[in-house]
Amino acid sequence: MKITKSSFVFLAASSLAVFGLAGCEQKKSEPVASVVNTSSSTSVVNACGVAPAGELVAERIPGANSTRAEPSLYEGPVWIKDALYFSDFLTSGTFPSRIQKLDANGVMTTLIDDSGSNGLAVDAQGNLVAGAHKFKNLSRYTLSGERTSVIDKFEGNVFNSPNDLAIAKDGTIYFTDPAYQTAAAPGGQDKTRVYRVATDGKISVVDDTINNPNGVSLSLDEKTLYVEGGDAQGVLRAYPIVDGIPQAGKDLVTGLVIPDGMALDCHGNIYITEHAAKHVRVVTPEGKQIATINVDANITNAAFGGEDGKTLFLTGAGAVWKLKLDVSGSPY
Template sequence: MIATKKAAQKNLLISSLMVGLLATLAGCDKKPADAPVASDAVVSSAAAEISVAAPAVAACDGTAPAGELTPVRIEAANTTRTEPGLFEGPVWIKDSLYFSDFVFTNGFSSRIQKLDASGAVTTAIEDSGSNGLAVDSNGLLVAGTHKYKSLSRFNPATGERSSVVEQFNGNVFNSPNDIAIAKDGTIYFTDPAFQRDAAPGGQEKTGVYRVAVDGTVTLVDDTISNPNGIALSPAEDVLYVNGGGEQGLLRAYPIVDGVPQTGKDLVTGLTIPDGMAIDCKGNIYLTEHIARQLRVYTPAGEQIAQASTDANLTNAAFGGVEGKTLYLTGAGSLWKIELNITGSAY
């Protein structure tokens, strides 16, 4: 009887342990509830779906902007060219802002300018053939270069250029435009047709591409007409792309295991959306080109702030001594907005 009783107690203990283990495993499979999204008609449910199980990000100090913002023109940066053109691709490196400066003639001839801490503007790289700019982990510029119909890498100190990626499916690109780089070195870029005539050849469609760390190029999306601005969320779990011209949109792609999934429209009704920047809370700073307008959206697609400029807008980037100055590029012009939050350097 004693032996039987002990055996029964042992079996009961094992059964209890198994029940607890199964309950724990079942709990691990549960996903957190979707986050609520704004009820605005132009905001989709994409934000709720992409917010599930987001990776942890570094602490973010500061307050997001609200209401009407006032850009201040940087007079020293006004273009000295006589031909019409655009400033594009602002990127903050160390203590200076770099940006592309190209004209609409002569194959969209472009150079990279540098605004230093003293407020002086100098030419860092002549004949870069560049549009959008980013900075890699080594402090080198990565550029969308319509001159070469490729992505290029420049040493900002020497101007030396090397090629990052030149083709997809045996053809050169149309005119690589804007760029986002993940912490692991993965590069995302847009390839509209705005400067396609800068050199022969191109793709059949405009598209969004991913360049793996081993150099493999894959197509993310070819359903947006002239995709333009591109950016990553602070946790790098969402890729944002805008485009579509006068019927513009902002699309969000959840990233799973480093690969963008099918995108969903987060905001619609935009007028020629162009560049983007992201603050450390994940808010999206989106420029509308001919509307001469900056709009700030939460990750859920709710507009929280806006600003207007006196010339066409192209792109945005955070910089300055504390990383809280938002720089805007446009038609031969630079502006800045002092904020109380840090954000992406390009």
């Protein structure tokens, strides 16, 4: 509802991510990874590090527990410089939302009190780009809280409740528009869709056959678009991108339990959050499951961050979890 949520977005301002995504990009041209046998599994090893394997458990960050009196969801985690930013919205009424900042010491403060946001991404200028159900559009926020609109309508109508988004290196935006927070404001679309926003602002439909499309990301080489959705009959669908245009998609993983957001590591493995299952399913780019990461509440999204980019942060029902890994990954 996250990265590049995501894909890797190699930002022009490299200071946005202290762990240096450009370094990961260079490693993709290195020799093919070797394979080593461990006592419990076969793990992929190269300069990127060891991919996770087996059953793992992420731990809560105590300072990030919700301070709201009503149930809320955290969404759209994104790591910028030395902090994690995410949306924090109520699950009823008009879904009022704010953007929180969680610093490296685990202290949470409110950055924007009334953002109306869900999924977040970062543009090349270091601004937050949000799927904003309050405005039924994509909105851009500076870190000082100033908002502008990115895209407002499709075929004359506002969107349902823009959810997750991914930004390519050239500025092309892909986003999902399910119906989860349609009641936040009047109007909407006749279908739930996946959209592409070209650099000239022209919007087109990628797919309108997934019920409530949710998480969206780009592969490391930006030659594949990944989209999750389908609620209880959830899928991860992969769309080859040819000359910048996504082609017909193919289901890479089926049988997901309410898939939500996702992130990618530097091997290209995909970290799929399954909302009601309370876990992350880690799969290879070919769709083979290699690990499961468990949490203790409903989960929404994922992002890599921390000093070296090797901490996986997970958001969910009024909580943020973390898990130290041997691989770095996408900051949203």
